Amino acid sequence: MDLMSSPLMQTLPTLVAILCYLIAASLQWQTVKGHSINRHLVRLAGLTAIIAHGYAVYLELHHPEGIQLGFFSTGSLIGWLVATLVLLSSLRQKIDNLFVGIFPLAAITLLFSLIGVDANTARHYDSGLVIHILLSILAYSIFTLAAFQAVLLAKQDYQLKHHMTKGLLRSLPPLQTMEALLFEMIWTGLILLTLSLASGALVFDDLFAQHLVHKTVLSILAWLLYATLLIGRHFLGWRSHKAIRWTVGGFIVLMLSFFGSKFVVELLM
Incomplete structure (x- = not known):
């Protein structure tokens, strides 16, 4: 052996x-x-x-x-x-x-x-499908990191409002820096998700075929959630609370898109 x-x-x-x-x-x-x-x-x-x-x-x-x-x-x-x-x-x-x-x-x-x-x-796998898969995995990875960043931002915001200046708060950058980093992650993830959806449209004949419709609809919904958050940030000045909710919400939808069908098809059926 x-x-x-x-x-x-x-x-x-x-x-x-x-x-x-x-x-x-x-x-x-x-x-x-x-x-x-x-x-x-x-x-x-x-x-x-x-x-x-x-x-x-x-x-x-x-x-x-x-x-x-x-x-x-x-x-x-x-x-x-x-x-x-x-x-x-x-x-x-x-x-x-x-x-x-x-x-x-x-x-x-x-x-x-x-x-x-x-x-x-x-x-x-053919090269086009490999590119689509890699873009999808990279986008999901970035949004996973953004979700953890959002949770950390929520904890920091809570500690600031309750004047808890020790522990976690002391070891973090200012709240504005944490917010800027979160939106940097979301921008990066959204660009990758856009490229993933575009490459999927080129690779597959019908993105709304029965075996793809679940993943496609949820991915588009996640894209809309993240895009709305960025628009709200730019035009309406959305900050920590809205950013946290929309980031985590988009991540949950994307998680269902990415793993939901795999879980059902591979483990339950």
């Missing part, structure tokens, strides 16, 4: 990634509570987790028969992308506290990919 293809070698990077994600999240939680923790140590644990997770995703997706994009493997891929995005974003913005939520979420997607069985079989 090839050592690299043995079950142990395929499971090991998953276990390493889960452990390092939890270590990084635990260390960052200590920072939130006001303890002094070496920031580089947190990022090193996070980086190690992301590298191991990336290798685990590669093993999950790539098969001799083609690429396997089942419910659990796709969830793991998105978890890896979101963790990577938040770590890279933390290099230029003070959003390290997102590690507390994002890293355990990535660990959970890995755990499910380890114990779950995907019903979807591996196959080869």
Whole structure:
């Protein structure tokens, strides 16, 4: 048996990634509570987790028969992308506290990919469909990060209004900076979602065919929600409360679009 293809070698990077994600999240939680923790140590644990997770995703997706994009493997891929995005974003913005939520979420997607069985079989995809899938996954990953940012913004707004100046609030940038970062994420996600819908229209003959209508309608609804939020921000000056509600609402709709049909078709039917 090839050592690299043995079950142990395929499971090991998953276990390493889960452990390092939890270590990084635990260390960052200590920072939130006001303890002094070496920031580089947190990022090193996070980086190690992301590298191991990336290798685990590669093993999950790539098969001799083609690429396997089942419910659990796709969830793991998105978890890896979101963790990577938040770590890279933390290099230029003070959003390290997102590690507390994002890293355990990535660990959970890995755990499910380890114990779950995907019903979807591996196959080869043409280049147009690959581009559409990648754009969709990138858009969903950005909006996932935006949803966590919105939750963090809600917590910060609550603490400011109740004059709670310790813990989480002390370690975050000003509220205006947090809002600006949220809308930056939403703009990026909306551009990617627009490209995803456009590429889907080119790849598929009928986006409203029976097997696609659920995903198409919900994706368009999510697009409208995010676009309305950006219009409201620009023309009406919408800020934290409306931004938080519309961001989380759009994410829920997009989550149903992205995973709803996969869950029903692959796990329930």
